[in-house]
Amino acid sequence: MNIVVCIKQVPDxxxxxxxxxxxxxxxxxxxxxxxxFDTYAIEEALRLRARHGGRVVALSMGPAQAERALREALAMxxxxxxxxxxxxxxxxxxxxxxxxxxxxxxxxxxVDLILFGKQAADGDTAQVGPGVAAHLDLPAITxxxxxxxxxxxxxxxxxxxxxxxxxxxxxxxxVLTAVKELNDPRLPxxxxxxxxxxxxxxxxGAQDLGLAPDRVGLDGSPTRVVRIFAPPAxxxxxxxxxxxxxxxxxxxxxxxxxxxxPAGAGQEAGA
Amino acid sequence: MxxxxxxxADRCTACGACxxxxxxxxxxxxxxxxxxAALCTLCGACVEACPCEAITRAEATQTAVAGIWRxxxxxxxxxxxxxxxxxxxxxxxxxxxxxxxxxRLVAVLLGHGVGAFTTALVAGGADAVLAVDRxxxxxxxxxxxxxxxxxxxxxxxxxxxxxxxxxxxxxxIPRVAVxxxxxxxxxxxxLAIDPRTRHxxxxxxxxxxxxxxxxxxxxxxxxxxxxxxRVMQAAVAxxxxxxxxxxxxxxxxxxxxxxxxxxxxxxxxxxxGIADAAVIVAGGRGMQKAEHFRLLEDLAGVLGGGVGATRAxxxxxxxxxxxxxxxxxxxVAPRLYIACGISxxxxxxxxxxSAEIIVAINKDPEAPIFKIASFGLVGDALxxxxxxxxxxxQP
Numbered sequence: 001m002n003i004v005v006c007i008k009q010v011p012d013x014x015x016x017x018x019x020x021x022x023x024x025x026x027x028x029x030x031x032x033x034x035x036x037f038d039t040y041a042i043e044e045a046l047r048l049r050a051r052h053g054g055r056v057v058a059l060s061m062g063p064a065q066a067e068r069a070l071r072e073a074l075a076m077x078x079x080x081x082x083x084x085x086x087x088x089x090x091x092x093x094x095x096x097x098x099x100x101x102x103x104x105x106x107x108x109x110x111v112d113l114i115l116f117g118k119q120a121a122d123g124d125t126a127q128v129g130p131g132v133a134a135h136l137d138l139p140a141i142t143x144x145x146x147x148x149x150x151x152x153x154x155x156x157x158x159x160x161x162x163x164x165x166x167x168x169x170x171x172x173x174x175v176l177t178a179v180k181e182l183n184d185p186r187l188p189x190x191x192x193x194x195x196x197x198x199x200x201x202x203x204x205g206a207q208d209l210g211l212a213p214d215r216v217g218l219d220g221s222p223t224r225v226v227r228i229f230a231p232p233a234x235x236x237x238x239x240x241x242x243x244x245x246x247x248x249x250x251x252x253x254x255x256x257x258x259x260x261x262p263a264g265a266g267q268e269a270g271a
Numbered sequence: 272m273x274x275x276x277x278x279x280a281d282r283c284t285a286c287g288a289c290x291x292x293x294x295x296x297x298x299x300x301x302x303x304x305x306x307x308a309a310l311c312t313l314c315g316a317c318v319e320a321c322p323c324e325a326i327t328r329a330e331a332t333q334t335a336v337a338g339i340w341r342x343x344x345x346x347x348x349x350x351x352x353x354x355x356x357x358x359x360x361x362x363x364x365x366x367x368x369x370x371x372x373x374x375r376l377v378a379v380l381l382g383h384g385v386g387a388f389t390t391a392l393v394a395g396g397a398d399a400v401l402a403v404d405r406x407x408x409x410x411x412x413x414x415x416x417x418x419x420x421x422x423x424x425x426x427x428x429x430x431x432x433x434x435x436x437x438x439x440x441x442x443x444i445p446r447v448a449v450x451x452x453x454x455x456x457x458x459x460x461x462l463a464i465d466p467r468t469r470h471x472x473x474x475x476x477x478x479x480x481x482x483x484x485x486x487x488x489x490x491x492x493x494x495x496x497x498x499x500x501r502v503m504q505a506a507v508a509x510x511x512x513x514x515x516x517x518x519x520x521x522x523x524x525x526x527x528x529x530x531x532x533x534x535x536x537x538x539x540x541x542x543x544g545i546a547d548a549a550v551i552v553a554g555g556r557g558m559q560k561a562e563h564f565r566l567l568e569d570l571a572g573v574l575g576g577g578v579g580a581t582r583a584x585x586x587x588x589x590x591x592x593x594x595x596x597x598x599x600x601x602x603v604a605p606r607l608y609i610a611c612g613i614s615x616x617x618x619x620x621x622x623x624x625s626a627e628i629i630v631a632i633n634k635d636p637e638a639p640i641f642k643i644a645s646f647g648l649v650g651d652a653l654x655x656x657x658x659x660x661x662x663x664x665q666p
Contacts, residue, residue: 228316
């Protein structure tokens, strides 16, 4: 079983803060990490390899420092890592990112399973997994919370939906996107960390993938970010005081008034 | 020529505004502003921030929008017997956009035996309903649904396609965007028409809600967006509205699925699901143990709401993952969110900060949750929640 896990290096959201003076993102001291959802995808790939044999390749697109995320996947146990890193890739939206990842997977050839995290913690789009499936004309099962079975070229999985759980059966090859419930990701072993540090990471650019520069990056992206701004501050908050019983009674009264008011009235709550 | 950020050294005053504005740390000032091409994602934040108009984003030569693309489409998500409530919110918002453009609002309905739904869609604001009624479309399956939607888009060339940012929509629509070469923006919380260009301006949170980005599609059509449920206003249904219903035929080849839905088990917990609850009562580490979530269920019961939780509470095994709100769980936007024993780490705030009214009950007066709370109560949630439930039960 040949498995590709697509991962993304993201800033640690816990570190992302807004400069109150300029209303912009403060980058100093922001650590980066493997996108949390992707760790479930890596873990599932390693478990499938243990059961069915084969190889696990970690694949990422990003700047040179995204190698660190790939080394984490190698430390967990991935066999090989490929970084798609090239100036023309800069500014890719989810359309161009899916196209580029799909081209890399096509170049690898003979892939049975492609795993993603449900979404990335920085962009939160959840669009790249299904997008890659569409570019490769493959079936996909998104929000996978449990693999039910894998035999004879067919895979059955449960997916976490809005108010319940759906069972889907698909032919291979296919794309899966993972939610947290799928597994408990392992920590890298010391041997894994040492092996990952020494491992060579394959690098492919637009030419290696046979992609013309105008089909990738910003030029190949249908969308443009035209403005970035800080969210409007929530203001007008009210602290209630007194005994627990007094606060509970006051809150009940205020909530009754708000629930009776039309939607939108809460914007002025306590103002 | 490929795209790039360009800095006019004559205009640059080395003020550093671009350095602070850059979300990716790609700019520095050394006598004059410089871009590190390896870090730059060409997002354009620096262009906006520069007070001297010294920074421009050079684009590869853009071709104009080819041909005529008109009308606003809303994808109608249904499950067995119901239209998803987000559809009416999209019709309300879509009506506003269609009126701004002077174009029609069209509801696109896929399924089997869906004729009964058309009246409600017209009453909700649609000028027309475009329907494909086939047994193969009885359940939502991404491959046939995407193939049929892409075919309808190629036939009719809509300017805008909107879909709910539900699990169904966010799985299906990215496939449609790839098949049609459309630009797609995820989980939008505001939409508008640029009066000058007539482009759709799509605003959405990013970086866990720490930043908002406005996105447009300069040339690609259609412009597609998934829209966060419970953010847009549904129109009041008008049963007197009249609209055209048009049944479309599609080739059988489009209807095949390799990933086939074989079963469905609804969430059977006592309280309502959190995905589209108007009221959510959520518990964090301060709830201390699983049994105490009963207190939250009681409060949610009085308010007709659902029970949610932080990652810490889910990881402790107090409540199932389906109830987790935040970065590695769900994103919700209820009218009322009551945070009980929740400190308010950014990963949690990312999943609930667009709630309309936030109540925070926490022992620690310094907890970050109080910064975004409409009402703050400093105290033990285990004491206050039952008192609140009792107070709300009184007539």
